[in-house]
Amino acid sequence: MAPPPPSVDRVAGHEAARPAPSLDPLFRLMSGDLERVNALIVERMHSPVALIPQLAGHIVSAGGKRLRPLLTLACARLCGYRDGDRHVAIAAVVEFIHTATLLHDDVVDASDLRRGRDTANAVWGNKPAVLVGDFLFARAFQLMVEDGSLQVLEILSRAASVIAEGEVHQLMTANDTATSEEAYLAVIEAKTAALFAAAARVGAVLADRPHDDEMALESFGHNLGIAFQLVDDVLDFAARETELGKSVGDDFRDGKITLPIVIAFARGDAEERAFWRRTLETGEQAPGDLERAVRILERRGALAETLARARAYAGAAIDALDRFPDSPLRRALAEAAAFATERGF
């Protein structure tokens, strides 16, 4: 196996000796189940209204790692779920909710249009993207009703409500360089970690495991979700573009306040703070600003610090698996958590 690419060390400031963790073992163990999820997704996003499968397919098939449904599948199996297809149906539900969220998250206001990204709404317009998101969301609930577990419905409807709350909260803190670390963590707990946590937890519910197992998997998903999001934040400034879905600097150009910014702002001098306010609050960006942002973030250790936090969350995720007996699947889940903090550099 190849050692981690050098840029990890540049960001994290240490030499890595162990082999690079990967998602491959998890995908390999779950590939049969995941294929059934993919088939079910295609089947259940069908509608006589042609634009629905067209637009939904644009998102659903646009890659994405299927990480959330994978969590549901793997956690159900880890808990000993064997008979039946309920884990496949609920994994599809999780992906539908995620896809609906993506579609709605990409809705832009007129003032944003000039940024013109190639999202579903850039291709079809805001309104179809919103309505197809609604369709997927409603379809997710129909699938849960067919499954018939009020407990699953409770966990995932609460997650959906928390996600929406988090998204609105994020809008209100957007472009505000005074955002505190607590406020930022509250946002990503709601908009990212809540669905990871719910996706993992329902695995234990499907297998009828005791409450403590549910809570352990919720903790696994929650911590994994935060780790993933923090690394995403770092990658926006440090990724190798070819290996990552999104291009470097997207968050910066959108004026998003992420943890690296929060840390660098707190540690910054007056000149740096003026730079952050100009580029992120007033949105006045000039050529070279992204490069300057990266230089400041590195000088203040903000990327390395964010990555260290991400590693702590990933560690907590791995610890949450302790109560489950050792198995190839448990090891694969732990490796996925380690991968979360090593990917894409």
Place this chain on the structure above:
Amino acid sequence: MAPPPPSVDRVAGHEAARPAPSLDPLFRLMSGDLERVNALIVERMHSPVALIPQLAGHIVSAGGKRLRPLLTLACARLCGYRDGDRHVAIAAVVEFIHTATLLHDDVVDASDLRRGRDTANAVWGNKPAVLVGDFLFARAFQLMVEDGSLQVLEILSRAASVIAEGEVHQLMTANDTATSEEAYLAVIEAKTAALFAAAARVGAVLADRPHDDEMALESFGHNLGIAFQLVDDVLDFAARETELGKSVGDDFRDGKITLPIVIAFARGDAEERAFWRRTLETGEQAPGDLERAVRILERRGALAETLARARAYAGAAIDALDRFPDSPLRRALAEAAAFATERGF
């Protein structure tokens, strides 16, 4: 009671002798329950994220007749539901789903912004309107999960999915003067009648009544919903502005193809069809076009014809109540259906 205002006769082409039907008896009988619904709505749309109750309150309190939750309350009572508050909770669910739909229906694309209407999204922007709609939708499902009836969940999640499908379908037929009557009816069955039907049907479910009663109330709600929508279509050309929430000509300016247009287009000559194509398909409207549209609609009997269809649907709604014993509540529901076709002129 006052006789119907003269413009009804102008539109419908006949003299009305009976007293004008009203929603008042229904509101009077349900006022206690409806107050509890309003209190529950305020309580459950609360969120620590202040923008959520602000924006949701803008819609929820912006009047509206609370017709859909009223249907749930009245149908539950008609079916003998007496003990408990489940009908109040499910009526709030119905209003949350309706409000979420309104918020999303008002999302505009950049190209529509110049029309600049005073909707929630015009005040706060598209994105908050979408996300608060998502919150209300998720909250609706949480309330249903708390209620615990999988049957209610099934009926309302299917309605939500059908509504979204209908909205997308409508987008695809928008501005198309070749829309057939069947295609138009399919759209309003999905985007309006489905929620009326579900709101009425769950009343029977709450009261544990046999399937035939559910189906009768579904038919009542379905036919009432279509009647309401058709009259809305007529009112866009014939309403007295002060008495109606929306102003005359909104649909026309948006290029919406409604039943009066479908009928007038089918009956029109080449010159009239050219007029409809110019104003609705290419969207080139000049001062005086709305007045000319109304003159053509009247000349072709399109408003009277649409109103006659609406009355037939309202009649079918009233017939669907036959299986329930006569009572003040049944009479109030029948009067509401009659009111649907007499209001606002």
